[in-house]
Amino acid sequence: MTSIGTGYDLLNSIFSPDGRNFQVEYAVKAVENGGTSIGIRCKDGVVLAVEKIVASKLQKPNANKRIGSVDSHIGAVYSGMIPDGRHFVDRARDEAQSWRQNFKTPIPTADLASRMGGYLQAYTMYGSVRPFGITAIIGGVDTSEETPVDGEVGSGPSVGAGGKVPGKHGGPFLYMIEPSGLYWGYYGAATGKGRQAAKAELEKLDLPAGNITLLEAVKQAARIIYIAHKDNKDKEFELEMTWISTADGPTKGRHVEVPKELREEAERLARAEDESDDEEEEEKKDEDKMED
């Protein structure tokens, strides 16, 4: 790396001569070592899943939750430095609450992503703080209902900010936010150690076509986490999954944990596929030997 020894990487908010902020790049490194997190957006909801590496046998099984509820309709998961992730979720909750106070309506997922993107960006601007060592995935289902505000007058200007936007509102959304504060909307998002394998699998699903149901997405999410874990096989892990369906779906627009039975079913399928893959590999090896 050209960064080391130049001194430009020793303080946050410092540009190098070629216009990079090395401390932010190093924060991304912290993310790349964390357990894999993924999110899938489909027509009738969003699924979030995370691979939790079990560092010690003494941990209480299934007790340490990593996916946070930001508001009743939004969830957030993160890879990287877990205490930073908790701080992120806490801040996101504050943003959601203050939005409700101000506008008497739940915060749209896009606005939460924007607020949190701004928050993370601020931590790259000053020498007195460090960037967040996490990449977060935010999933939510926004209401399509219009909630009139007390004392509302007219519909605002027809051009510029503040006016009502015609067309369809609400539905499932998914965003991923990096330590720099940069964020994009996604159909399938992955971050953490196994993100490459996970991304490859997500791309195969052809999510933008909208052919996958929420229930199918849950099974795919479990499968993908199991595939992402393959490179890290010597370590045990727990799978945690949450989902948000549209108002007419199984969670009624709320962010909740995927029911235990469904999660276990999805895990069984993922494991079964994993084993059959291994067998194929074995066979292949045997064949190779025969040829020799």
Add this chain to the structure above:
Amino acid sequence: MFRNNYDNDSVTFSPQGRIFQIEYAGEAVKQGSVVVGIASKTHVGLFAVKRNAEELSSYQKKLFEIDEHTAIAIAGLTSDARVLSNFMKQQCLGHRLTYGRPIPIHTLVGMIGEKAQINTQVYGKRPYGIGLLVAGVDENGPHLFEFQPSGMTEEMVAFAIGARSQMARTYLERNIDKFADCSKEELVKHGLRALKESLVQDKELTVENTSVGLVGLTEGPKGRPSIEPFKLYDGFEVKTWIESVSESQGGEGGEGGEAEGEGETAAEGMDVDS
């Protein structure tokens, strides 16, 4: 001592994405004397070895009551622990005032986690040089949490932190399946045996240097579970317990041979006062 450019403060990432100041604060925890915590279905026990600065001085307290239903065991810089312990006491009282009931343990632990995380992200602050085991009971039963200087908190079945605590953890891992159904007495025995694993050679558990704390649920009126408040046992109160785990059972504790050399350096083995 090995040095590098990236370890001067807690707001600088190393090129590998590590923050050395947090890792160094973790070392301070390993300088403190060992503490053990174990949770059963009904109780949580905290166990500690206390140290004295010199022959004629008193022993440093290791277990602190926070509220009726919760307590902590500390390893590391005691003065940092007092900051957190005061904070926790305030939050407990505040919660009782606002909600009229004791604070849930995970809520309390979340608060100190959040507080400690800020210390790792702002220039001019430093991480707390302290590790905690937080024991308590709430509506969902008994809980044991570990707290680290990074702000990381995790719920555990049993755990040990402090000097040579790897040996105690090995003991706990080997017996982990037994804890859920332990009685209070059995919990104490397991706790003290785990402590003994981590003692330096020719040091022993005595009435002076051993602390035991218990909190749990008992059957209250109408068969409903009620809180059995935290009780700290010191001095002569722990005498019979210590005697019950001394020498007699050679078979149970195990020799801990497999635990040796697991990342514990010679320096940590030394009897350093915190």
